[in-house]
Amino acid sequence: MRAPVLIVALSLMLALPAWAQKAIGPHGEKAAIALTYDDALPSQLDIAIPQLDAAQLKGTFFLIGREIKGNLLRWKQASAGGHELGNHSVTHACPKALFPMPPQYMSENSSVAVQLTEIETMNNLLQAIDGRNEHAYATPCGQTLAGGEDYLPALRTARLTRYVRAAGEAGDGTAPIDPFVVPSRFFGQGDTGETMITYVDGIRRRGGVAVIGFHGVGGDYLEVTAEAHRQLLAWLQAHRSEVWVGGFTEVLDRATGKR
Numbered sequence: 001m002r003a004p005v006l007i008v009a010l011s012l013m014l015a016l017p018a019w020a021q022k023a024i025g026p027h028g029e030k031a032a033i034a035l036t037y038d039d040a041l042p043s044q045l046d047i048a049i050p051q052l053d054a055a056q057l058k059g060t061f062f063l064i065g066r067e068i069k070g071n072l073l074r075w076k077q078a079s080a081g082g083h084e085l086g087n088h089s090v091t092h093a094c095p096k097a098l099f100p101m102p103p104q105y106m107s108e109n110s111s112v113a114v115q116l117t118e119i120e121t122m123n124n125l126l127q128a129i130d131g132r133n134e135h136a137y138a139t140p141c142g143q144t145l146a147g148g149e150d151y152l153p154a155l156r157t158a159r160l161t162r163y164v165r166a167a168g169e170a171g172d173g174t175a176p177i178d179p180f181v182v183p184s185r186f187f188g189q190g191d192t193g194e195t196m197i198t199y200v201d202g203i204r205r206r207g208g209v210a211v212i213g214f215h216g217v218g219g220d221y222l223e224v225t226a227e228a229h230r231q232l233l234a235w236l237q238a239h240r241s242e243v244w245v246g247g248f249t250e251v252l253d254r255a256t257g258k259r
Ligand SMILES: [Zn+2]
Pocket: 001, 002, 038, 039, 088, 092, 139, 140, 141
């Protein structure tokens, strides 16, 4: 569930060192990749996480509060296994034009105050699951309008999160980044293992940071096939001396010099 968004360089953009020139990973790797998965989909529990575990790689899962019923224990186990849980709001408010949904989930019917309350409530729920007091946030449908007003300015000062993943093109991975508009490259239906490997190999060659987004893996919707996902992970595992795969928050912390 996402929409193409125009990533706008906002006034709080941080000027970061040229990533290509410096080591980002914990062992001197010059390229870092965060694998992120949205919407708390069962195929992520059934297929993506077992594949990640087999490849000894960690992913970040942006959970929707209203979608985790029945799988709380499995998400808790995923966190205990080293995967990161992130905040994707409670109701996942999206513009009504994108797909059919009940009116209470339409972003047009929300407000800045409601959206910030959702993010705070989801942080509390995530803390109950993983014990952590800080969580990254991913914008539902890649947009930040609530009741016609942009809630991102309020979120920047609300101290509810340090990093916000957007859903938009990631460029070449070496550009300065706004921590509240972190670009991402989504893969879905029709994207092959080869397509994804070509992308991450570009990051390997240039150095820098890339955030990859998925929905379903071998099921659910907007999915990549299980085999394509496995091929990507196999490549990442084989190139781990050059490309560090980390949780979204740790990748951003390292990229912004906080670790
Ligand atoms: Zn979503």
